Amino acid sequence: MARRAALSKGEMEVARLLWQLKQATVRQVHEAFPADRTIDFTTVQTYLRRLETKGYATARLQGRTRVYSPTVRPRTVIRETIDDLVDRLFGGETMPLVRHLIEDRGIRDEDLAELRELIDRLEKGERS
Amino acid sequence: MARRAALSKGEMEVARLLWQLKQATVRQVHEAFPADRTIDFTTVQTYLRRLETKGYATARLQGRTRVYSPTVRPRTVIRETIDDLVDRLFGGETMPLVRHLIEDRGIRDEDLAELRELIDRLEKGERS
DNA sequence: TTGACTCAAGTACGCCTGTACGTGTAGCCT
DNA sequence: AGGCTACACGTACAGGCGTACTTGAGTCAA
Numbered sequence: 001m002a003r004r005a006a007l008s009k010g011e012m013e014v015a016r017l018l019w020q021l022k023q024a025t026v027r028q029v030h031e032a033f034p035a036d037r038t039i040d041f042t043t044v045q046t047y048l049r050r051l052e053t054k055g056y057a058t059a060r061l062q063g064r065t066r067v068y069s070p071t072v073r074p075r076t077v078i079r080e081t082i083d084d085l086v087d088r089l090f091g092g093e094t095m096p097l098v099r100h101l102i103e104d105r106g107i108r109d110e111d112l113a114e115l116r117e118l119i120d121r122l123e124k125g126e127r128s
Numbered sequence: 129m130a131r132r133a134a135l136s137k138g139e140m141e142v143a144r145l146l147w148q149l150k151q152a153t154v155r156q157v158h159e160a161f162p163a164d165r166t167i168d169f170t171t172v173q174t175y176l177r178r179l180e181t182k183g184y185a186t187a188r189l190q191g192r193t194r195v196y197s198p199t200v201r202p203r204t205v206i207r208e209t210i211d212d213l214v215d216r217l218f219g220g221e222t223m224p225l226v227r228h229l230i231e232d233r234g235i236r237d238e239d240l241a242e243l244r245e246l247i248d249r250l251e252k253g254e255r256s
Numbered sequence: 257t258t259g260a261c262t263c264a265a266g267t268a269c270g271c272c273t274g275t276a277c278g279t280g281t282a283g284c285c286t
Numbered sequence: 287a288g289g290c291t292a293c294a295c296g297t298a299c300a301g302g303c304g305t306a307c308t309t310g311a312g313t314c315a316a
Contacts (some may be wrong), residue, residue: 008302008304009303009304010301010303011303012214012217012303016216016217017138017217026263026264027263030168035196039305040305040306041263041305041306042264042265042305042306042307043304043305043306044303045147045264046266046303046304046306047304049265049266050303055139059277060164062252062310063235064263064264064311065263066265067262067290068239078189078217079228079232080227080311081149081213081217082225082228082229082233083233085209085213086233088141088144089139089140089144089206089209091144092246094229094234094239095235095239095242097192097210097229098145098226098229098230098235098239098243099221099246100206100207101210101225101226102226102246102247102248102250103231103246104203104207104215104221105210105211106222107223107226107250111222111226111250112250112251114223115226115230115243115247116244116247116297118227118230118231119230119243122230122231122240122241123237123240133272136272136274137273138272138273138274138275146286154293154294155293167274167275168273168275168276168277169276169278170277170294170295171274171275171276173276174273174275174276174294177295177296178273191282192281192282192293192294193293193294194294194295198314207269215308231258
C-alpha cells in the first residue's frame with residue numbers, strides 16, 4: 001500500500017481532536033482546542049485540508065460547510081508513528097523505549113498493576 | 129534553560145551514530161552508516177553542522193579536520209523526544225503508549241521477564 | 257437592497273529539512 | 287613545480303510545515 005505521508009506535529013493535534021469528535025466542521029475542531037492553545041481558525045482549516053490531501057480524512061458538504069471525518073483509525077496512525085520513532089531513536093528495538101517509559105516517566109500504582117496483568121496474559125498466550 | 133531546537137529525523141540518525149562513536153569526523157560518521165542506507169558524504173556533513181548549531185554537538189579542529197563530539201546525552205534527547213511524542217499522540221498519558229508497545233509490537237520472552245522485575249522493583253521502591 | 261457581518265476557500269510566506277553541488281586548498285606523485 | 291586527488295566548507299534549492307491574511311460569497315437587519 002502506498003504509504004501515507006506521515007503526520008506532522010500540528011496535523012496530529014488536529015487529527016486527535018477529529019478522532020474524539022468523530023466528525024466535525026472546522027469550527028468545531030477549532031473550538032475543541034484547549035483554551036491555552038491559541039491557534040487561528042484558518043490554521044485549523046489548513047490542517048484539516050492537509051489531512052484530507054494526505055488521506056487521513058474525508059469531507060462531505062453539508063450546505064456550504066465541510067464536515068470532516070477521519071478515515072484512518074488512531075491505532076493505525078499510532079502504530080506507524082511509533083514504528084518510525086522506535087526505528088530512529090532505538091534502531092528498531094522496543095525494549096529501550098519501554099524501559100525509558102517505565103523508569104523515567106512516572107507510572108501510577110494502579111497502572112503498574114495493570115501492566116503486571118498484561119505481562120501475565122502475554123506470557124501465557126505467547127508460548128502456544 | 130533555553131529549549132534546544134528538536135532534532136529532525138535525519139539529524140537524529142547522525143546523532144545516534146555520534147553517540148556510538150563518542151567522537152568522530154564526518155568521514156567516520158559517514159562510514160558508520162549501515163551499508164543499505166546510502167547517504168552522501170556532504171549530507172552527513174550538513175547534519176553534523178546542524179547538530180552543532182542546535183547545540184547537540186561541538187567540534188574541535190584536528191589539523192584541518194573537524195572532530196565532532198556530542199554535548200547532550202542520549203538519555204536527555206530521548207526524554208525530550210518521548211515527552212513530545214507522548215504529549216502529541218496521547219495528550220501526555222504514558223500508559224497508552226506502554227500498552228501499545230507491549231501489545232502491538234513483539235516483545236521477547238526474556239524481555240517480559242525483565243519487565244516483570246522492573247515492575248517489582250518499582251512497586252517496592254516507590255512507596256517509601 | 258444595501259451595508260455590515262460571518263465564515264469557507266484559496267493564497268501567501270518564511271523557516272526547516274533532506275539532499276547535494278561547487279569551490280578552494282592541503283598533500284602527494286612525477 | 288605543476289598537476290591530480292581528496293576532502294572541508296559554504297552555498298543551494300525544492301518541498302514540507304506552521305501559521306495566517308485575503309477574498310468572495312451567504313445571511314441578517316434596517
